Amino acid sequence: EVQLVESGGGLVQPGRSLKLSCAASGFTFSDYNMAWVRQAPTKGLEWVASISYGGSNTHYGDSVKGRFTISRDNAKSTLYLQMDSLRSEDTATYYCARDLYYDGTYYPFAYWGQGTLVTVSS
Amino acid sequence: DIQMTQSPSFLSASVGDRVTINCKASQNINRYLNWYQQKLGEAPKLLIYNANSLQTGIPSRFSGSGSGTDFTLTISSLQPEDVATYFCLQHNSWPYTFGAGTKLELK
Numbered sequence: 001e002v003q004l005v006e007s008g009g010g011l012v013q014p015g016r017s018l019k020l021s022c023a024a025s026g027f028t029f030s031d032y033n034m035a036w037v038r039q040a041p042t043k044g045l046e047w048v049a050s051i052s053y054g055g056s057n058t059h060y061g062d063s064v065k066g067r068f069t070i071s072r073d074n075a076k077s078t079l080y081l082q083m084d085s086l087r088s089e090d091t092a093t094y095y096c097a098r099d100l101y102y103d104g105t106y107y108p109f110a111y112w113g114q115g116t117l118v119t120v121s122s
Numbered sequence: 123d124i125q126m127t128q129s130p131s132f133l134s135a136s137v138g139d140r141v142t143i144n145c146k147a148s149q150n151i152n153r154y155l156n157w158y159q160q161k162l163g164e165a166p167k168l169l170i171y172n173a174n175s176l177q178t179g180i181p182s183r184f185s186g187s188g189s190g191t192d193f194t195l196t197i198s199s200l201q202p203e204d205v206a207t208y209f210c211l212q213h214n215s216w217p218y219t220f221g222a223g224t225k226l227e228l229k
Contacts (some may be wrong), residue, residue: 014190044221047219107171108211109158115165
């Protein structure tokens with residue numbers, strides 16, 4: 001069974017940093033692209049960042065580019081999101097998500113963790 | 123960026139009704155369209171990928187159709203457990219973008 005467990009959320013002041021982790025189990029972590037998706041309170045979903053299965057390719061949403069860094073440790077089956085220069089508008093539940101691989105194609109965000117809440121406030 | 127316009131924003135229907143939710147892309151996204159269901163307080167769940175492929179374990183009353191710019195999620199016979207918010211996602215090109223969501227409630 002695919003399991004994704006996020007951690008590291010909490011209350012942080014504007015301008016400070018926070019690092020989220022996502023521990024994966026139930027599948028071969030190094031075979032799949034991974035991503036972070038966030039959801040502000042009572043709002044819709046926003047893609048944040050994605051990383052390829054080997055870690056060599058990354059993509060970022062415009063709202064976090066230059067401030068957030070996605071990375072992974074395949075030996076530890078763990079995904080990370082380093083968040084710097086945090087702003088109040090970064091307040092959200094952050095989900096990690098795994099692709100589905102079918103018939104030669106990756107389909108994003110097929111499996112989700114339960115999310116971790118990040119609150120940016122003074 | 124590709125904009126995903128989802129309609130309606132709110133939908134009220136009765137048990138047994140056929141329900142349709144639409145997503146329109148601002149440009150051609152081929153069939154790179156997923157549908158998600160999110161129940162209150164839970165993480166989203168993938169229902170449909172590749173516009174019309176049913177994810178494993180999802181009831182067959184859910185189906186997807188469309189290609190290019192216009193897509194539809196259909197629930198053939200609404201059940202009480204289908205009360206949720208539904209989102210579409212385009213993954214044809216970066217940045218990936220979601221629709222704003224359709225909140226489905228029972229009448």
